[in-house]
Amino acid sequence: MFLQDAPADTAGYMILGFSVILGMIGLYLVSLAVRWRNAQRDVQMLEEIDAKPPK
Amino acid sequence: MQPTPKGLRILSWITAALFAVALYLVFFHAPLEAVMGEVQRVFYFHVAAGWVGALAFLVTAVAGAIYLARKDRRWDRLAVSSVEIGVVFTLINILSGSVWARPIWNTWWTWDPRLVTATVMELVYVAYLLLRQGVEDPDRRARFGAVYAIVGFLSVPLTFLSIRLFRTIHPVVIGSNDPAAQGTFDMTPLMLQTFMFSLLTFTFLYVALLWHRVRLEGLHERIEQLKLRMLSG
Numbered sequence: 001m002f003l004q005d006a007p008a009d010t011a012g013y014m015i016l017g018f019s020v021i022l023g024m025i026g027l028y029l030v031s032l033a034v035r036w037r038n039a040q041r042d043v044q045m046l047e048e049i050d051a052k053p054p055k
Numbered sequence: 056m057q058p059t060p061k062g063l064r065i066l067s068w069i070t071a072a073l074f075a076v077a078l079y080l081v082f083f084h085a086p087l088e089a090v091m092g093e094v095q096r097v098f099y100f101h102v103a104a105g106w107v108g109a110l111a112f113l114v115t116a117v118a119g120a121i122y123l124a125r126k127d128r129r130w131d132r133l134a135v136s137s138v139e140i141g142v143v144f145t146l147i148n149i150l151s152g153s154v155w156a157r158p159i160w161n162t163w164w165t166w167d168p169r170l171v172t173a174t175v176m177e178l179v180y181v182a183y184l185l186l187r188q189g190v191e192d193p194d195r196r197a198r199f200g201a202v203y204a205i206v207g208f209l210s211v212p213l214t215f216l217s218i219r220l221f222r223t224i225h226p227v228v229i230g231s232n233d234p235a236a237q238g239t240f241d242m243t244p245l246m247l248q249t250f251m252f253s254l255l256t257f258t259f260l261y262v263a264l265l266w267h268r269v270r271l272e273g274l275h276e277r278i279e280q281l282k283l284r285m286l287s288g
Contacts, residue, residue: 007087010094010158017097017154021104024147025260032267039274040057046281
């Protein structure tokens with residue numbers, strides 16, 4: 001490295017690094033959105049069942 | 056349908072804008088590092104992700120302590136939400152560090168004190184999430200979670216101090232490096248600006264994600280309450 005006259009060619013690793021970072025943040029955002037939608041649906045369904053008078 | 060609070064919507068848009076600016080700074084504002092080349096740019100988000108992990112676990116420990124004092128379930132909701140975000144960002148930190156290490160240290164992984172303590176910290180909090188699943192009673196679960204969060208927080212300062220206390224090849228951003236450290240560099244003013252802005256952006260991202268996650272936890276509790284009421288009725 002002491003005799004190096006130009007930076008090392010590490011662009012591939014940079015792309016991989018940012019793919020990991022942005023990919024994981026994106027996945028987490030999708031997971032939050034999906035869980036939110038499913039939980040909303042569950043609450044709605046349970047409230048409907050709960051509101052029905054017993055037969 | 057629960058509408059998204061206006062404050063959360065504004066925070067989400069500000070965070071998205073900050074994130075776009077941070078990406079611009081990382082790729083176009085910060086200069087190319089003279090030795091490591093392009094892979095050094097990973098550093099800005101790698102450290103910011105680690106910061107979010109530590110912050111999230113600190114919030115969990117504080118929320119746990121307040122829960123034990125007040126027995127208010129809102130603090131437990133905050134604690135479990137924060138742990139989840141901390142686990143995600145600590146994993147990002149570990150994986151992005153591994154990608155950086157491959158060209159710089161010539162290996163994906165080495166048994167360095169920082170890498171080991173960060174992984175142990177991650178596992179401590181993964182265990183927190185798994186163990187919570189095994190406790191049925193919500194109050195017991197919250198109490199158990201609070202005590203675990205306070206004790207588990209010991210792993211955070213240990214991870215932070217590992218590169219300052221032990222012989223290591225991991226670079227130190229704040230403070231002096233171990234002579235054996237590999238991949239160190241002098242931060243230019245432009246690099247420092249990018250680094251500080253990335254930390255700020257990720258802090259906003261953490262707060263926005265935490266707010267969304269706490270709301271989701273609120274819905275989960277509502278589902279649990281409705282199920283219990285139907286079973287008991």
